[in-house]
Amino acid sequence: MFTIRQAGNGEADWLQASFDERMGWTKPPGYFATLLERQARDEVTLLLALDESSYLGHCNVVWRSAYAGFRDRSIPETQDLNVRPDFRRRGIGSALLDEAEQRIAERAEFAGIGFGLYADYGAAQRLYIKRGYVPDGRGLHYGAHPAVAGETYRVDDDLVLYLVKRLGNL
């Protein structure tokens, strides 16, 4: 069993330590502290998945996306969905997205999300499509910029396809 809840002020240190210990890679120092500062300004909502008091995963709802395709249409963006490798395929990622979408539905008609195009994002690609997210129609982006036909881009975390989901039926 696990629970989903919003992170509280003062949780940055244990979240940072848990992520860095459990996820198999590390976040830059101060990552969660910055998120919680942004949450205090209602820029972001940081959602946690917990087993008793252990960290299992998290995602962020960014209320004003840095991606113009979402920002210009007032579409909040769910970012940084991560589940601990040893707890995957148990519905935790889905439960985090359920909660994110519920919260977004209180403020907006559409939810936005993006994924990278190489195999590390394969699980996310399948998960988002199965949940009803569809490409936003603006094509690939590299960083903040639309990818241009005929140009060459490096396949890395900056090469992203953005998707949207209408939340009317939640």
Ligand SMILES: CC(C)(COP(=O)(O)OP(=O)(O)OC[C@H]1O[C@@H](n2cnc3c(N)ncnc32)[C@H](O)[C@@H]1OP(=O)(O)O)[C@@H](O)C(=O)NCCC(=O)NCCS
């Ligand atoms: C993407 C991620 C958050 C999914 O978390 P999860 O808790 O394992 O997801 P769920 O258990 O809710 O999976 C729901 C469905 O997604 C699909 N799915 C999830 N992982 C999958 C995988 N490795 N391969 C194929 N399908 C997968 C399946 O349809 C799955 O349902 P099923 O288990 O009944 O078949 C997790 O794999 C992860 O942290 N990946 C690394 C970080 C990442 O890529 N984040 C997304 C950034 S865009």
